[in-house]
Amino acid sequence: MIYWKKSVITAASAAVLLAISWTGSSAQASESVVFDSTTVQANGKKFTVQWTTIDLSDPYIRVMPITAEAGIGYVESFAGMIERSDAVAGVNGTFFDAYEQDESKRHPNGLMIESGSFVRSGENVALGIQTDKTAQIHQMQTKLSFKVKHNKNVYTVNPWGVNTYYGDDADQVIAYTSDFAQQIDRAGGMKAVIEAGRITSLTEGAAAAPENGYVIYIGHSPNNDKNLLPNLHEGDQVEIEAYVADGSGSNAVPVAEAWETAIGAGPKLVTNGQADVDFERDGFDDPKITGSANTRSFVGVNGEGRLVMGTVSSATAVDMAQALVELGMVEAMNMDGGSSSALYAEGMMKRSPGRLLSNALIVKRYDDPQVQVVVNGKFVNENRGFIKQDVTMVPFRGIFERIGADFKWDGEERVLTAKRGTTELTLRPDVPDAIVNGRAIKLEQAPVIVDGHLYIPLRFAGETLGAKVSWDQLLYRATLELK
Structure with a gap:
């Protein structure tokens, strides 16, 4: 099937280097995830601490939440998640409804962000890893809205949450992504599919979740049927506003530009290097969290700014806080205090959980250095670039969507054609030549399809588009600025 697609994104400033090479090695990369253990004395007691330290600046390394294979609401063994994701380290994730009898409703309770996109909305104390590769632990709050434009009218849809569960309330409006399920088939409501900045369909039946879009479920309550649904039409333009704010709801910043990963x-x-436990402030009153002594899991940031994930032997939350101060943590957060506590490192389980889990926080090491890509100030957060044989490969679709180019893919002929302004080009996967305005151009590397996405050499992208280019060696960030 051949089709034309156009996507227009508002431009801002940025830059990109045409050719770069990673000066590190796989040996250096292996030193970026280090396991250790020791005995710490705190509050008059001794505790065994096991932990893994992660150097977030290593371009071979990424940290991310992972959910059960069947989708959000289901559970899976921690070992299964580790094996399936090919993780080199991991710890259990956010709390979930572990005692729910319906195995399709064991939903996580904390916010999750992966690759600058919401996996689950929420308001929690959270570990957040920013796009500048620094880690923070503080109150975070997700905010999402859809501004639907029909003719000259603008209607704002504010979903209750993203991939969340609110029972059978008919008035609910929920935004779902492919992280929840490949098909959103909830009965009792309309589904509006949002993809490439438009409502592509409205259906009462099952709706396929777009890879980089949303399905908005709108329950058939009198309020929604009268006031919301009449404002939605197939083909309407949609501007998505996704922000993360602090605990007060202020200082909101676009999630895609500021946050790589988060888990609440x-x-x-x-x-700031001092014990700081306030159950009421952070919204906890369960005695298993506030008073019981159990093997506990945690995440933290040490004095060198490196991420730490680990477990502490039978301790209360207050005990663990003091033990982590003694260990040198500058920031830290509890992850569990019981059967869900889990830790994987050095190719083995250091702590196996006593139950199946809804989600986990993992460390993934890639074969090739990963490259952040920015186009006209907008992160291509859905797909990283990478370096192969000293050539930087960048996602073609992510670049051209953000500059409003037209393109079409012929799957049978395996040909991609694109046009922007007076520039027309043709690309073929695995063919080291491109055609630009009828002229053949030899490429440094042939375009390649990885996980269904076409990647092209950065030098070719910059020269073809006439981009101003630069490179940030510290962040491993390639940026393009073009008109």
Whole structure:
């Protein structure tokens, strides 16, 4: 099938280097995830601490939440998640409804962000890893809205949450992504599919979740049927506003530009190198969290700014906070205090959980250095670039969508054609030549399809588009600025 697609994204400033090479090695990459253990004395007691330290600046490394294979609401073994994701380290994720009898409703309770996109909405004490590769632990709050434009009218849809569960309330409006399920088939409501900045369909039946879009479920309550649904039409333009704010709801920043990863749990344990446990402030009253002594899991940030994930032997939250201060943590947060506590490192389980889990936080090591890509100030957060044989490969679709180019893919002939302004080009996967305005151009590397996405050499992208280019070696960030 051949089709034309156009996507227009508002431009801002940025830059990109045409050719770069990683000066590190796989040996250096292996030193970026280091396991250790020791005995710490705190509050008059001794505790065994096991932990893994992660150097977030290593371009071979990425940290991300992972959910059960069947989707959000289901559970899976921690070992299964580790094996399936090919993780080199991991810890259990946010709390979930572990005692729910219906195995399709064991939903996570904390916010999750992956690759600058919401996996689950929420408001929690959370570990957040920013796009500048620094880690923070503080109150975070997700905010999502859809501004639907029909003719000259603009209607704002504010979903209750993203991939969340609110029972059978008919008035609910929920935004779903492919992280929840490949098909959104909830009965009792309309589904509006949002993809490439438009409502592509409205259906009462099952709706396929777009890879980089949303399905908005709108329950058939009198309020929604009268006031919301009449404002939605197939073909309407949609502007998505996704932000993360602090605990007060202020200082909101676009999630895609600021945050790479986040996971919410709690309570907070350490702030600025001092024990900081306040159950009421962080919204906890369960005795298993506030008073019981169990093997506990945690995430933290040490004095060198490196991410730490680990477990502490039978301890209360107050005990663990002091033990982590003694260990040198500058910031820390509790992840669990019981059967869900889990830790994987060095190719083995250091702590196996006593139950199946809804989600986990993992460390993934890639064969090739990963490259952040920015186009006209907008992160291509859905797909990273990478370096192969000293050539930087970048996602073609992510670049051209953000500059409003037209393109079409002929799957049978395996040909991609694109046009922007007076520039027309043709590309073929695995063919080291491109055609630009009828002229053949030899490429440094042939375009390649990885996980269904076409990647092209950065030098070719910059020269073809006439981009101003630069490179940030510290962040491993390639940026393009063009008109």
